[in-house]
Amino acid sequence: MxxxxxxxxxxxxxxxxxxxxxxxxxxxxxxxxxxxxxxxxxxxxxxxxxxxxxxxxxxxxxxxxxxxxxxxxxxxxxxxxxxxxxxxxxxxxxxxxxxxxxxxxxxxxxxxxxxxxxxxxxxxDYSEYWKDYRTLALSKSELEGLISDTIYAGYELERAITYSLLTAPFVVGTNWLDGFTLSGFNGLEGSKNVMLSLWEALRYIHSLLPWEMQLRRDKWAEIEDDGLLGVDFRFTRPSRAGPLYYVPHNKTLLESKVPVPKWALKTFEKKEATFLTPRAWIRPEDEAALLAETPFVLTEPVSYERNRELEELVPNLIVTVMLAREKLGTLNPWELKDYGKKFESFLTKNRREYGELFDALTLSGKVFNANLRYRLGARLLGSMARLEGRLSKPLITDLIGIYQELTDLWVNELPEKEKLRLIREYERYVGSDRLAGRALGIFANLEATREDGTVSREEYINALVEYGIAKGKAEEIIDNLLREGYLYEPFPGKLRLIRW
The missing domain is CATH 2.40.50.200 (Bacterial OB-fold)
Known part of the structure; x- marks a missing residue:
């Protein structure tokens, strides 16, 4: 009823x-x-x-x-x-x-x-132009319904598209702004048609947004006849416009190392806009994967159809986005404690399940680098909270579910040659001591959820003991990691990981 x-x-x-x-x-x-x-x-x-x-x-x-x-x-x-x-x-x-x-x-x-x-x-502020009509905002179910009636894809991808429209809040302790990156990569069995189908669907959504909200190289547009006074004029984007959205303007960009033109690269890296960026090939080092809140791997085409209702209600959708951004503009570290614990458990579970391959994917410069993925996950959590209207523990569980699906996709769809290359890189990094490698993984779990990446020596020892390593052996491992240059002590009793 x-x-x-x-x-x-x-x-x-x-x-x-x-x-x-x-x-x-x-x-x-x-x-x-x-x-x-x-x-x-x-x-x-x-x-x-x-x-x-x-x-x-x-x-x-x-x-x-x-x-x-x-x-x-x-x-x-x-x-x-x-x-x-x-x-x-x-x-x-x-x-x-x-x-x-x-x-x-x-x-x-x-x-x-x-x-x-x-x-x-x-x-x-341009957002006030929309917030004047706050009573006409869409409900959560209306917004989700419009997207699911337009784009036909996996449930998680459909949700990620909705989150990307809402953008991400600023997370205290990071240098990023309030953009969002949704990237999609060809899976092992995929073809270029998979990426083209996602690109076309995202282009359709992007085409419905006002010119003022599209990240474009051309900063001026013109009207030849205003229809009332017979005047013609040029215009540009308001200084306080936002959020901005970008989709690659031609399919050749999908073959690029970063599917973003040079003029937009700094905007992409600073997350000053929302980038919806399919990528033709799958590599865990690609910036489109590294900086994406949701780096999807696709093995089936995405389809879409023109949705007259969505086209009519895009202004109401924008009102909804502006109000959601107003309600949740910033996330503070103290709000992320429960998320930090769940994220550590997520890392531990996957290290046990996927072993060295997952360890390799969490190294610096890889798609699941623990510290980077934790911070990106916090932003995704903020986007999810914008849709729900508040931050809650069930949302954290949903977020971990999304990241588990992404992990499974990356592990299962990476070509065998890529997997072997990653494992060789990891083995060169940790050497022949597998226990030391596992200890480094445990440290990465801990430091990922710390604002400054610092872990106390005592906390690290306790985590190693909890894993099953005797306390004396744990202290010996830590001393070896310090001596061999994997960790350093910025202050007595405090440890940090040395990036390579």
Whole structure:
């Protein structure tokens, strides 16, 4: 019964449209009386309005984003803003900039236009453009339903696409920003068609997002006729736009070592945007794997179909994303204690199950490097919490389930030549002492969940004893690892791993 009620509700779901924005904008400025002080937000259009006096600077303020105006043919509206020497300007005055203008409303000698004698122009956050319609946000089940009715893939991959749209919160102690990386690699039995199918599905999702939210090299767009005043103008992305999303613009990039163009590499490495990046070949050292919160290995094609409901509700989806980002913007270390314990257990389980191959995959520069994967997992946990509305222990269990599936895929789908190469690298690293290698793996488990990578000597001894190594032997192993350069002591009684 509840599902039926929700379906009926979705049928009647109001949509955030340019027409709704224009009507709301007109209502707000028409209610104001001449001489009244008001504050209004909108996008600056650097075009002089008709009948503008010659004694000042006059521009237009649009309630709808310029990119929406390109395809919208309905009701339009502007507010004329007057800028004088006394106007305090704290925002960039560039076409397409989203600002808040304060001043005194007045009549204007052209049609139904009104004039704002502007006293102050301040920068406005692009997210507020969407959060003004917070009551029209989608529910969790509505969002998941839209994705699953559009993209047909494994359950975990469908979920990961949803998480990627919500982006990741900032995790205290890391240098990354609030982007997200979802990568997909050809499995052992896969073909290029597998990656092409994922790329095409992701491109479709990406094409539905506003121009302002697409990470693009071309920073300017233009409108030849605004449909109301007959003006043409160029516009750029607002300074405070975000989040940004990127999908490779052509299939040749899927063959690249990193499926990201050179101009976007720094953005990719800093996680300043969300990257949805399929990759033609599977290698555990690829940056697309190393920096991905969800590095999937695919053996079956992904399919998608155009979804009219999704296309209509994309603005509501964006409202949902903006509100989720507002609700959970940052994760603190103290919130990750339960996750840290579960992650250590996950590492221990897979070291026992997959042995040296998993150890090799957790070395520095590999896809499951313990410290890096822990931090990426914390970000994924934050994305999952954004969907649920809060962080909880069941979410941690779900996260470990996703990472277990990813581990199984990587271990099982790596070509045999790759597996042998990785094991040889690992053996060169640990030498002939297998017990020392296992001890290094245990240390990696511990340091992965520490903010600064430091583990106390006592804690390490206790972990080795718990594994089944006698205390005296454990102390001997630690001394050998220090002497041979695998560990070092930054402070007495504190240990850190030396990366190679």
């Amino acid at each position: 509840e599902e039926l009620i929700e379906l009926i509700y979705m049928e009647k779901r109001p949509v955030v449209t340019p027409e709704r924005r224009v009507k709301d904008f007109l209502n707000s400025i028409q209610r104001a009386k001449n001489g009244e002080e008001i504050s209004v937000r909108g996008f600056i259009i650097l075009r002089r309005p008709p009948n503008a006096p010659r004694d000042g600077i006059y521009y237009l303020l649009s309630p709808a984003a310029p990119s929406e105006m390109k395809s919208y043919r309905g009701l339009r509206a502007y507010l004329v803003i007057e800028i004088t020497e006394s106007t305090v300007i704290n925002a960039k005055i560039q076409p397409g900039e989203y600002v808040e203008a304060e001043g005194v409303i007045d009549a204007y000698p052209f049609g139904t236009l009104r004039l704002l004698h502007t006293t102050r122009i301040s920068p406005a």
